Amino acid sequence: MSKIDPKLRLPPNNHNYQIFNSHCHLNDEKEYEHAFDLIKEGKKFNVTDFIVIGANQDFNDRAVQLSQKNKHCYCAVGWHPEYWSLYQNIKMLNYLEQPNLVSMVGEIGLDYHYSIDDKLDQQRIFSSQLDIAKQYNLPVSIHTRDAFEDTLQILKDHHIFRGVIHNFNQGPKQAEAFLDQGFMLSISGVITFKNAQDLRESLKIIPNNYLLVETDDPYLTPVPFRGKFNHPAYAYFTLKYIAEYLNIELKELAAKVYQNTERLING
Numbered sequence: 218m219s220k221i222d223p224k225l226r227l228p229p230n231n232h233n234y235q236i237f238n239s240h241c242h243l244n245d246e247k248e249y250e251h252a253f254d255l256i257k258e259g260k261k262f263n264v265t266d267f268i269v270i271g272a273n274q275d276f277n278d279r280a281v282q283l284s285q286k287n288k289h290c291y292c293a294v295g296w297h298p299e300y301w302s303l304y305q306n307i308k309m310l311n312y313l314e315q316p317n318l319v320s321m322v323g324e325i326g327l328d329y330h331y332s333i334d335d336k337l338d339q340q341r342i343f344s345s346q347l348d349i350a351k352q353y354n355l356p357v358s359i360h361t362r363d364a365f366e367d368t369l370q371i372l373k374d375h376h377i378f379r380g381v382i383h384n385f386n387q388g389p390k391q392a393e394a395f396l397d398q399g400f401m402l403s404i405s406g407v408i409t410f411k412n413a414q415d416l417r418e419s420l421k422i423i424p425n426n427y428l429l430v431e432t433d434d435p436y437l438t439p440v441p442f443r444g445k446f447n448h449p450a451y452a453y454f455t456l457k458y459i460a461e462y463l464n465i466e467l468k469e470l471a472a473k474v475y476q477n478t479e480r481l482i483n484g
């Protein structure tokens with residue numbers, strides 16, 4: 218497990234704010250056994266709080282366990298579209314029944330990137346989980362890839378107005394449509410990539426109080442670490458990039474994003 222390079226440090230006078238990472242996978246099998254070290258290391262970059270996101274049975278179990286063991290970890294349970302064929306909701310409903318255990322339903326959604334043959338099955342499982350989220354009055358964490366129209370339509374059909382588009386990476390038109398639906402947009406390390414011009418255009422129209430940041434570790438590593446393991450603490454580099462791009466003080470933006478994340482999960 219690669220840890221943070223010991224030479225990497227924030228300036229000493231730079232520790233007076235906190236960053237909330239709205240989507241990470243400390244529950245990934247490669248991260249889980251080091252999760253508490255990774256959480257501790259987050260503090261080096263002021264990343265203090267984490268939403269650990271489910272994706273299938275194992276991911277859900279480990280997300281719940283982390284949230285029970287560490288008060289800075291919040292958990293989401295749900296079935297990623299990639300795992301629709303394994304979907305079963307008994308254990309998920311058990312978790313949801315327990316008061317104050319689960320903060321969100323996710324990540325759920327549609328992914329047409331590799332195949333559209335299973336489109337209808339994906340839609341069916343997505344819809345069923347949206348109904349569950351509604352029943353338990355929880356926000357949703359949405360994974361959508363090459364499926365913008367269907368995702369939006371299904372959210373509309375199910376009257377879902379509370380949630381986040383995870384790793385939002387599209388242009389202003391799509392940003393506006395999700396914002397109109399009441400959704401927050403969570404920006405990952407993708408914003409630091411050269412080819413993310415559309416996304417940078419979107420940044421200009423996302424209101425400050427609808428913006429979140431995330432790592433989606435171990436994937437989507439931001440510049441300057443591309444190609445390496447993505448550490449949940451690297452949410453700092455994404456936030457720093459956004460603050461510089463929008464010409465907002467980092468500390469101020471961090472505070473806003475922190476409040477937004479709290480508002481999303483607390484209602």
Ligand SMILES: [Zn+2]
Pocket residue numbers: 240242270324433
């Ligand atoms: Zn994810």
